[in-house]
Amino acid sequence: MTRRTVSLTRFVRLGLLALGAAIIVFPYVFMLSASLKPPEDVFSASLSLWPQHLAAYENFSKALTRIPMLRILFNGALVCSVIVIFQILFALPAAYALAKLRFPGRGLLFGLVMLGLLVPIHAISIPLYAAAQISGLLNTLAVLIVPFTLSVFAMFLFRQFIKAMPDELIHAARMDGLSESAIVWRIILPNAWPAASAFAIFSVVAHWNDLYWPLITISKTQLATPPLGLLFFRSAEVGDDYGALMAATLIVTLPLIVFFLFAQRLFIEGVTMTGLKG
Amino acid sequence: MPRELATTARILPFDRRERSAAWWLCAPTAVLMLALLVVPTLAVLALSFTDAELGVREFSFLGLDAYRDLFTDRAFLGAFRNTAIYVALVAPASVVLGLVLALLIEAEVSGKAFFRSVYFLPVVSLTVAMASVWQYLMHPSFGPMNLVLKAVGLPGVNWLGSSDNVLIALALIGIWQAVGFNMVLFLAGLTAINRDLYAAAEMDGVRSGWSRFWTVTWPMLGPTTLFVVTITMINAVKVFETVATLTQGGPSKASEVLLYTIYKEGFVYLHIGVASAMAIVFVGVLLVLLLVQTKVLEKQVHYS
């Protein structure tokens, strides 16, 4: 049971894992390779990864200029961060009240949270869109942010987490004279850091990836988020310029991957925690 | 000044203070809930019974006929069927693969973190972007997938361009994306299993890895497995980005899925009444999935 040498089982296991890893990584490898190739190389139907002629400059400059790529990346980052900040800002106090305070209407509020968990944003997109159109908020950054400032998932997650925190902590704070609001921001938030960061990661990944809402509310390229920007790029390019397209996908995918590689443990713990509490 | 000295049952200043603090804390959220959840939900429910169109003033109330029309509409039933096929392809495969990978990685001593990160990459990659990459990979003539097949003597496949294959192609992409997420969840479930159980099993005479899996691992993974299955199915039902990017429902509506149909009806054709009815059915499907999970959870999966 405790042999250290490379046994047959271990060899097979590593082999399977490596095979799987190769399949997973396979798209990235070709994405990178194609982003460096000029169209002739792409069409040449060869499996070689290195291009005959290096067309990196052309591909990447097309990717950056056909659509305002950097502006779009910035939009995505801005929208996602503002959303997360507002989500925590609104959800944390309510979650604390749900978890630790007694008040009439608590049951109703929690019931609404459960309702919110059941109803995905897509289902209510129609009236929200109509409201946005009527109030003239289409094609603004605000319309990308406002509907998501309410996160029932955050409320649910934080409530479970805060419920598990010892009551004594809060009693001590009250005896020290802190107001309930101060308790939320000075006591609960620092102690709920694992849950908050887990949620932040979950939210950023979800909203960075969201195509549906920006698709229906934004038509100006300047205001696009990365998924929508990429879609615009696809329609803007001439023919099957896969090289430029791969360059564009590379640029757009890189930020989150880099972020992930630096904060791996945070990501994985975040997924684990949201999974366990869910 | 200590305020914890409530001793009788009457409402003391302390309770009132707690109540008003709670209301203040919840006020912003409550407003948002009303505006962003309650009202829109009611609106969708109301709209679903009409034939309203965006931009058209008049509309008529159809009542339950709206739903009857929906369930006889071939296009909608087609979307329903396509989504079901997609879920049936993606869910079992990505759950089983996720479990197998988690078992392999759990047993692996040194490469754990590396493999975990590699398999997790698709989860943090932009879906629209990776869909575009897969489009390149799946190109019939120069896409690497067909090139590899041809290199080993097999014929190339028309992945995204054929109505017979398109759901399979999309499912492959879906599995590729979901496996890493499921793997991480299963890993968490595996590490939570009490090690003493394996020791006890060994002492009891459980020798092979196969027996160990069925005696300890699989039963203890029950809650995790249920969660993973549910999440995977719900995410599969919500498939949208790949369809919107790659096939737009085609070829010949072979990849038209529920969310995409809702999008087209509501925002391209502007039939918001019909789209709302579809949205309600969509929510209904998700609700059923969640209810099944809760029922199974209560019945047998729950041990302390």
Next chain:
Amino acid sequence: MKPALVLRNLVKSFGTQGILNEISLDVAPGEFIALVGPSGCGKSTLLKVVAGLERADAGDVVLDGADVTDMRAADRDMAMVFQSYALYPHLTVRQNIALPLAMRRLNGFERLPLIGALKASTRAKRTAIMRDVERTAEALRITELLDRKPAEMSGGQRQRVALGRAVVRRPKAFLMDEPLSNLDAALRVHMRAEIVSLHREAGVVTLYVTHDQEEALGMADRVAVMIGGKILQIATPEAIYHDPNHMNVAGFIGSPKINFLPGSITHNGGVTHAGRLLKSGLNGPERKVTLGIRPEHLRLHTDASQHAIPLHLNRLEFLGSEVIAHLTDPSDGSRLIARLQPDEARDLTHRSALYASASSEHVLVFESDGTRVQASRIPQQETASHAA
């Protein structure tokens, strides 16, 4: 009589840290050995090595004459009871206890839930298994729990199920890893008696690991005190208590802890502390030693004498059946403890300056390296500078 279990020179380290340091032990058939020591001393690891759940780096384990060192745990025919009970949460009590029997008497095919029951011979085997399970459940008085799941039971009930699972197999040895530490004090005392009677009835070797020295003394035929990866002493409970061979053994066994005082051996074999002669008749050169006197052996009184140690009374703690006196030794400021009967203490309440005496055989003497100095025994190291 040939020993039932032999451990020979077991060595184990994790990385650079040594856990087991040449452990050797002979266990007679049917003997109950308590392995006691502070946390981290390696006793759980030793148990796992004996069970086969871990492999030693060197050394042998011999069970009933057969060398099992290279066998995996499942083949060694020993049973283990865990601190966390390790009951299968998804199985009923009946199924939990039946599992070890099913694994051993039925093959893979016969174990399948429905298909396995098709053959008559399998059905017969299963009935026999269930009979054994019910018999064991009756012996442990858990018959009414047979169809419950572990989550629906208390800690004490779970522990009995764990014992049942171990006992039903009639193994060659029982290994118990702190099985009672998760139970509350009253239950623990009760379960101790049950475990000992189970052991007697089964009549096989039991190796019982605990950090609770009272438990060890109360249950075992012999107690092995393990500190720092070594077995310092293995002897009957009385011998361990009254005749420890090392300071660490004396300090670990006994509650409240033994009093240690600095002392010296004089040139004529007398043992002194702060100038008072407490014992005589030892051999060897003059040297510094440590004296150990158990709290119950310190008699407090008011007669100043050559053989009594002056002490200062700090506080009396009334515990009902006895009184604990907290004292300070003015010669070096150290704290001492004495146990008194309530009426002995009554006379002392108002006095803070007292004298303590102990009879000669209760004064334990330890060399500077910790080993015990016995009367008329010459210490191992004789340094030239201590010419008699």
